[in-house]
Amino acid sequence: MNxxxxxxxxxxxxxxxxxxxxxxxxxxxxxxxxxxxxxRALAVIGLLVLWRAGLVSxxxxxxxxxxxxxxxxxxxxxxxxDVMLLxxxxxxxxxxxxxxxxxILRKYREIFFAMLSLAFxxxxxxxxxxxxxLGSTDGFNVGAPTFFGxxxxxxxxxxxxxxxxxxxxxYIAALLVHYYLRSTLGHLTTAxxxxxxxxxxxxxxxxxxIHIKYTMSAALAGVAGACLALTLSQVDPDSMVNWTASGExxxxxxxxxxxxxxxxxxxxxxxxxxxxxxxxxxPHAWQLIVGAFLLLIIFFxxxxxxxxxxxxxxxxxxx
Amino acid sequence: MSDQSxxxxxxxxxxxxxxxxxxxxxxxxxxxxxxxxxxxxxxxxGKTTFVNMVTGYLKPTSGTVFLRGQNITxxxxxxxTKLGMSRxxxxxxxxxxxxxxxxxxxxxxxxxxxxxxSALKPLHRKPLLDKVxxxxxxxxxxxxxxxxxxxxPQGIRKLLDIAMAMVSDPDVLLLDEPTSGIxxxxxxxxxxVVMEALQEEDVTVLxxxxxxxxxxxxxxxxxxxxxxxxxxxxxxxIALNDPEVREFVIGDHKVGQHQAHGDR
Numbered sequence: 001m002n003x004x005x006x007x008x009x010x011x012x013x014x015x016x017x018x019x020x021x022x023x024x025x026x027x028x029x030x031x032x033x034x035x036x037x038x039x040r041a042l043a044v045i046g047l048l049v050l051w052r053a054g055l056v057s058x059x060x061x062x063x064x065x066x067x068x069x070x071x072x073x074x075x076x077x078x079x080x081x082d083v084m085l086l087x088x089x090x091x092x093x094x095x096x097x098x099x100x101x102x103x104i105l106r107k108y109r110e111i112f113f114a115m116l117s118l119a120f121x122x123x124x125x126x127x128x129x130x131x132x133x134l135g136s137t138d139g140f141n142v143g144a145p146t147f148f149g150x151x152x153x154x155x156x157x158x159x160x161x162x163x164x165x166x167x168x169x170x171y172i173a174a175l176l177v178h179y180y181l182r183s184t185l186g187h188l189t190t191a192x193x194x195x196x197x198x199x200x201x202x203x204x205x206x207x208x209x210i211h212i213k214y215t216m217s218a219a220l221a222g223v224a225g226a227c228l229a230l231t232l233s234q235v236d237p238d239s240m241v242n243w244t245a246s247g248e249x250x251x252x253x254x255x256x257x258x259x260x261x262x263x264x265x266x267x268x269x270x271x272x273x274x275x276x277x278x279x280x281x282x283p284h285a286w287q288l289i290v291g292a293f294l295l296l297i298i299f300f301x302x303x304x305x306x307x308x309x310x311x312x313x314x315x316x317x318x319x
Numbered sequence: 320m321s322d323q324s325x326x327x328x329x330x331x332x333x334x335x336x337x338x339x340x341x342x343x344x345x346x347x348x349x350x351x352x353x354x355x356x357x358x359x360x361x362x363x364x365g366k367t368t369f370v371n372m373v374t375g376y377l378k379p380t381s382g383t384v385f386l387r388g389q390n391i392t393x394x395x396x397x398x399x400t401k402l403g404m405s406r407x408x409x410x411x412x413x414x415x416x417x418x419x420x421x422x423x424x425x426x427x428x429x430x431x432x433x434x435x436x437s438a439l440k441p442l443h444r445k446p447l448l449d450k451v452x453x454x455x456x457x458x459x460x461x462x463x464x465x466x467x468x469x470x471x472p473q474g475i476r477k478l479l480d481i482a483m484a485m486v487s488d489p490d491v492l493l494l495d496e497p498t499s500g501i502x503x504x505x506x507x508x509x510x511x512v513v514m515e516a517l518q519e520e521d522v523t524v525l526x527x528x529x530x531x532x533x534x535x536x537x538x539x540x541x542x543x544x545x546x547x548x549x550x551x552x553x554x555x556x557i558a559l560n561d562p563e564v565r566e567f568v569i570g571d572h573k574v575g576q577h578q579a580h581g582d583r
Contacts, residue, residue, distance in 0.1 A: 179441075180439070182441050182442065182443070183438060183439045183440060183441055183442060184425075184428030184429060184431065184432055184439070185432075185439055186442075187424075187425055187428065188425070188438075190414065190416065190417065191414050191417075194413075194414035194415050194417065195412055195414055195415070197408075197412050198412040198413065198414065198483065199429075200396045200397050201396050201405065201406060201412070202397075202426050202429040202430070202483065202486070203397045203400040203401050203429050203430065203433045203487060204397060204429045204432065204433075204438075205395075205397055
């Protein structure tokens with residue numbers, strides 16, 4: 001079917017090496033921006049999987065928040081700061097929550113799926129805002145991470161180490177999702193979007209397939225939230241659980257395109273650079289610039305920035 | 320493949336009502352392996368309701384459906400497919416943004432998953448690719464292999480729909496109006512391809528059809544529906560000449576035309 005060679009794995013490998021080297025060379029502020037971008041990209045990979053099945057979640061900040069608050073609470077109440085404990089803990093919490101909510105969400109499609117996912121995220125937002133022990137509206141600080149119990153003396157070195165760790169994490173996640181999308185179950189994403197009836201009559205449960213995809217996306221968003229909390233050194237409901245955080249993930253998914261698992265990393269970086277420069281240029285109207293940019297993407301690049309890359313390298317666009 | 324010792328498909332006292340409308344009224348049918356059953360009836364007679372109940376799309380108000388003696392009445396379509404009964408649709412149910420090859424590959428991957436092979440295995444693996452190419456040839460749609468399904472002619476989509484239903488090697492296949500929306504000239508060539516392919520695969524077939532010439536040529540048995548009831552269940556030469564069938568299903572003027580064309 002697709003005669004052109006798939007460059008995803010070598011591309012991701014080169015990207016991993018380049019990103020780690022770049023992380024050591026760029027100024028502090030650029031490193032912070034790229035770290036946030038890559039953390040968010042993990043969540044966007046999950047949305048990509050749902051998007052291909054025709055499902056848009058406006059509530060993935062729920063898992064973002066669960067991951068972030070898991071990290072923050074483990075640090076605050078149990079003194080856990082090692083990424084080797086924090087990331088798996090965030091992964092487990094978000095996966096279990098995604099799996100449980102998946103039983104409800106797998107019954108819904110289109111706007112109902114989007115709004116129900118939003119409703120669940122706003123419940124968590126409400127709980128966080130109203131609960132003093134969870135930091136209420138202010139949230140609380142997150143300590144610097146350690147790696148297998150080791151912590152760099154220099155703050156900048158620790159940030160570089162965390163960025164490198166995040167790159168490896170992103171690489172593993174992207175590879176796993178890539179291989180998943182190449183499997184029978186992964187190919188069902190497009191099939192489900194096209195025709196659920198036929199999938200059922202071929203002998204596979206659409207609800208089960210959607211449940212797996214939803215749980216997978218929740219797990220990725222949880223890890224993304226944990227990484228974001230460790231990057232920003234703080235958690236708060238407004239920037240991590242509010243509907244605007246979910247909207248931001250959808251924005252970046254559209255901007256990135258869903259053609260390849262590498263797209264979220266590129267799209268997320270473009271988004272953060274755009275936001276950074278828009279804010280510097282027009283501090284009171286940066287949202288206007290970001291909104292106009294999204295409109296341009298929708299009108300002229302409906303396949304996102306990945307469609308440009310796909311065109312240049314002759315790869316087939318998969319939307 | 321099929322259990323030759325008893326009925327393959329059986330319905331007992333199958334009823335379906337939609338409010339005050341009775342779409343199926345005590346349907347009792349027994350189908351044995353190797354039969355090719357034509358289901359005829361005017362619009363609204365209950366043909367598609369019958370097929371939908373048998374394949375799990377609709378749950379009957381009362382009554383039971385058995386496949387090889389196993390009660391499948393409460394099962395979902397995917398479970399019925401796993402047990403060996405597939406179907407095609409009046410409006411072909413294919414994956415419109417994918418090519419004909421990709422449609423069949425997806426079907427082949429799911430069929431493998433049903434047979435216990437992990438659904439996490441890569442879809443593009445040689446046994447599946449070879450199987451799909453063979454199916455494309457068998458249904459004579461190989462020249463449309465890499466064409467997106469949304470751009471295919473209706474007849475080719477119908478063939479693809481049937482081919483997809485056959486990928487899992489079912490024992491029973493139900494076809495809902497395989498020739499609807501096809502030009503008169505194309506109907507017989509399409510049915511020749513379908514029946515030739517199905518004979519190769521040793522499958523028992525039930526198909527809904529409005530064209531009596533098609534029914535007469537390709538079936539071994541006819542079920543005639545009228546107002547949710549079966550008014551005739553006999554070989555085509557008997558059923559198509561049944562007075563009730565002539566009056567309520569075919570219509571006298573159509574019988575006249577049919578006879579004027581002569582037997583095909």
